[in-house]
Amino acid sequence: MTEQTTIARAELGKGGPVVGIQGLGCMGMSEFYGDTDEAAARETLEAALAAGVTLFDTADVYGRGANEEFLAPFVAAHRDEITLATKFAIERSDDPAYRGVRNDRAYVRQAVEGSLRRLGVDVIDLYYMHRRDPAVPFAESVGAMAELVQEGKVRHLGLSEVTGPELREAHAVHPIAALQSEWSLFSRDVERSAVGAAAELGVAFVPYSPLGRGFLTGAFADAAAELPAEDFRRSQPRFTGENAKANAALLAPVREIAAAHGVTPAQVALAWVQQRASVHGLTVVPIPGTRKPGRLAENTAATRISLTAAELALLEPLASRVAGARYPDMTFTSDARES
Ligand SMILES: NC(=O)c1ccc[n+]([C@@H]2O[C@H](COP(=O)([O-])OP(=O)(O)OC[C@H]3O[C@@H](n4cnc5c(N)ncnc54)[C@H](OP(=O)(O)O)[C@@H]3O)[C@@H](O)[C@H]2O)c1
Numbered sequence: 001m002t003e004q005t006t007i008a009r010a011e012l013g014k015g016g017p018v019v020g021i022q023g024l025g026c027m028g029m030s031e032f033y034g035d036t037d038e039a040a041a042r043e044t045l046e047a048a049l050a051a052g053v054t055l056f057d058t059a060d061v062y063g064r065g066a067n068e069e070f071l072a073p074f075v076a077a078h079r080d081e082i083t084l085a086t087k088f089a090i091e092r093s094d095d096p097a098y099r100g101v102r103n104d105r106a107y108v109r110q111a112v113e114g115s116l117r118r119l120g121v122d123v124i125d126l127y128y129m130h131r132r133d134p135a136v137p138f139a140e141s142v143g144a145m146a147e148l149v150q151e152g153k154v155r156h157l158g159l160s161e162v163t164g165p166e167l168r169e170a171h172a173v174h175p176i177a178a179l180q181s182e183w184s185l186f187s188r189d190v191e192r193s194a195v196g197a198a199a200e201l202g203v204a205f206v207p208y209s210p211l212g213r214g215f216l217t218g219a220f221a222d223a224a225a226e227l228p229a230e231d232f233r234r235s236q237p238r239f240t241g242e243n244a245k246a247n248a249a250l251l252a253p254v255r256e257i258a259a260a261h262g263v264t265p266a267q268v269a270l271a272w273v274q275q276r277a278s279v280h281g282l283t284v285v286p287i288p289g290t291r292k293p294g295r296l297a298e299n300t301a302a303t304r305i306s307l308t309a310a311e312l313a314l315l316e317p318l319a320s321r322v323a324g325a326r327y328p329d330m331t332f333t334s335d336a337r338e339s
Helices: 038-050 062-077 105-119 138-150 164-173 194-201 212-217 241-249 252-261 265-279 293-304 309-315
Strands: 009-011 018-020 055-057 083-088 124-129 154-160 178-182 204-208
Touching (some): 038 062, 038 293, 055 062, 055 204, 105 124, 124 178, 164 194, 204 265, 212 265, 252 265, 252 309
Parallel strands (some): 083 124
């Protein structure tokens, strides 16, 4: 039997594009997780496409535009083979910690022009609202996004970090193809309302940080001590102080299951999110981020791993035991608007 070399495909939301069932998060190629070897990152993009990955994820905010510019040559070389996703709504300033959220119509219209220019395209396949400003009604924000669809600047719409009720409200303004929110063995607040609403509406779920920003790969024994000073994760509660060591200890069952399958903890984490979604009857396309071709191969191979019911039961309590929130300021998440 010949080994299957490309991953399976699925429709990204009712009427949405057909994509490989795992995408590639490109954020770390420009910022947040330490130095990038540009040649290796470009090789990773090509390796992803060769493995059947077609959904490539960026945002205007990553590297303050640099990530979109970094992707432009790859996009130009493969425009018709890929589904290009980017996002708007987060404003930054010279203060590296500052994050503002803008959803107003004027901002949406200005943001899309910047992304189209930096990416070197005349249409974005999937345009997400990265964060919701509850002061701006969906009629205005998603209404402005719908105008972009009508004008041919955007093909499909997505949202990030919205609750189930918010997803329903937005979907009534214009069909939403995908909801991108954090979902992993360590972060399961989306299962409260967003996952159910997405399943019911036929919206695909795109879990971001499915490897817990690298924590679930088992890379850290004491992340607080091991991460370099400039790494963004040093500001994340789960990676800091006593939480770092306590959370590393939680990975024992992940390592055990990985050993039983002859795979890595990262692969178990990715298989988990894929299987957890199928419990909800949901199309799921996780977007693990990597800048290394070897890890890309490892991550895509995880789409073929099947965990047993006993293994899923062993992993079930992990999220409730994690020390520290998933963001230092949880008002930046949908969780804050429903707990
Ligand atoms: N919508 C949102 O608000 C939001 C927020 C965060 C992220 N995102 C998107 O989601 C994507 C993925 O999330 P993420 O990058 O934050 O976290 P992630 O995918 O959970 O983890 C990425 C980290 O894991 C490492 N890694 C990847 N595969 C590995 C493997 N097989 N073995 C060991 N280490 C591995 C990566 O290092 P290397 O790169 O060195 O391999 C990187 O440090 C981002 O790229 C971005 O596009 C969206």
